[in-house]
Amino acid sequence: MIPKPSTLAEAVALSQAGGLFAAGRTVLRPGAAPDDNLIDISRLPGLDGIDEAADGGSLLIGALVTLERLRRDARVMARNPALVALLGLVAGLGVRTLATVGGNVGWGAGDLVPFLLAHDARLETSEGVHDAVSLPAGALLLAVRLPPQPPMSFVEKAGYRAAFSPTLITVALCAEVLEQRVTSVRIAAGGGVTRPQRLGRAEALLTGVSLGGFDWQCLADTIEDELDTVSDALASADHRRRVAARLITGRLVEELARGAA
Ligand SMILES: Cc1cc2nc3c(=O)[nH]c(=O)nc-3n(C[C@H](O)[C@H](O)[C@H](O)COP(=O)(O)OP(=O)(O)OC[C@H]3O[C@@H](n4cnc5c(N)ncnc54)[C@H](O)[C@@H]3O)c2cc1C
Known part of the structure; x- marks a missing residue:
């Protein structure tokens, strides 16, 4: 029988005793973990x-x-x-x-x-x-x-196939751009086997520079070099890095062109 706490305090106490929260149970499907180790939070009020x-x-x-x-x-x-x-x-x-x-x-x-x-x-x-x-x-x-x-924001998910696909890599970017100069930018990648992470070196490369004659290949190389990921049965880590680099660089160029149009 899975305990079904009715207050936050009760749920937290069960977690401190070693239980695992279970909500929609699409990851924790029946059989994924012993029932008596789960805490059914699906009816907790206020969430x-x-x-x-x-x-x-x-x-x-x-x-x-x-x-x-x-x-x-x-x-x-x-x-x-x-x-x-x-x-x-x-x-x-x-x-x-x-x-x-x-x-x-x-x-x-x-x-x-x-x-x-x-x-x-x-x-x-x-x-x-x-x-x-x-x-x-x-x-x-x-x-x-x-x-x-923010005015410039995008997220791209690449899968192994066109639709209903497990994640190859997901990338997201938020930026403020004033007259072709990036004043602030946050770039993140993750999903599937890739731990979610900021791409700080890519962000530093973009920040404060004029994008007029920007070296986009250098940005793509930096992302490929920086992204910490792994290979699995379906794709190599290098492939994931290349896809992430092209998604981020390609969308950024597109967004800037749209902004300038
Ligand atoms: C066929 C299929 C396809 C999927 N495709 C994708 C996909 O494309 N992209 C994607 O991102 N995901 C995908 N998923 C994974 C999953 O469905 C989602 O990530 C979903 O949002 C998990 O939510 P849940 O409520 O079912 O989590 P659960 O299975 O209930 O729990 C998952 C984890 O989150 C923890 N947890 C749950 N709620 C809380 C909370 N409030 N506080 C702290 N910890 C909590 C649990 O302890 C557990 O570790 C897929 C799953 C399936 C079955």
Whole structure:
């Protein structure tokens, strides 16, 4: 019998005793872990809202909000259209109607994490506030605080096939660009076997320089060199690095051309 706590305090106490939170159970499918080791958090109160944060611009997305509900939310569509596009590429409808935001972040391999990292989203947890890759072990994610999408923002998921595909690599970028000069940029990659990570050297290369005569090949080489990933049965680490470099560089060039048009 899986315990079903009705308060946050009870859920956290069960986790401290060694239990594992289970939400939509699309990763923790029946049989994935012994039932008596799980904590069913799917009915915990107060974790299924999508609300305006007090800062006036961010959305507070409850950990139990399903990926499909998030994808269809009118405020998310208006403020974070890149997220809506990404969610359309995460699993199929049947999985998205069960899969939660908390499970995507808690799994550690979800496509949302690089997106949240590039957007400097904050995780509100039972152990305080953290960035998107720093959910403390055993902490309960309560909500994600997602800032509005900046004028330049994109996320690209490459899969092994055209649709309903496991993730090869997901990349995300948020930038402020003034007169062809990048004043700030956050670039992240992750998903599947690639741990979510910022690409700090690529960010440093772009920041403050004029993009007029920019050496895009140098950016692509830096990303390939910097991305920490591994090979699996379907793709080599080098292939993942090349795909990530081309996705980021290609979309950035496209976005700049669109901005200049
Ligand atoms: C066929 C299929 C295709 C998929 N495709 C994709 C894909 O394309 N992209 C992708 O990103 N994912 C994919 N997934 C993985 C998964 O569906 C999602 O990542 C989903 O969001 C997990 O949410 P869940 O509620 O089902 O998590 P669960 O299975 O309930 O839990 C997953 C992990 O998160 C932890 N967890 C859950 N909630 C919390 C919380 N509130 N606080 C702390 N930890 C928590 C659990 O302890 C567990 O470790 C796929 C899964 C399937 C079955």
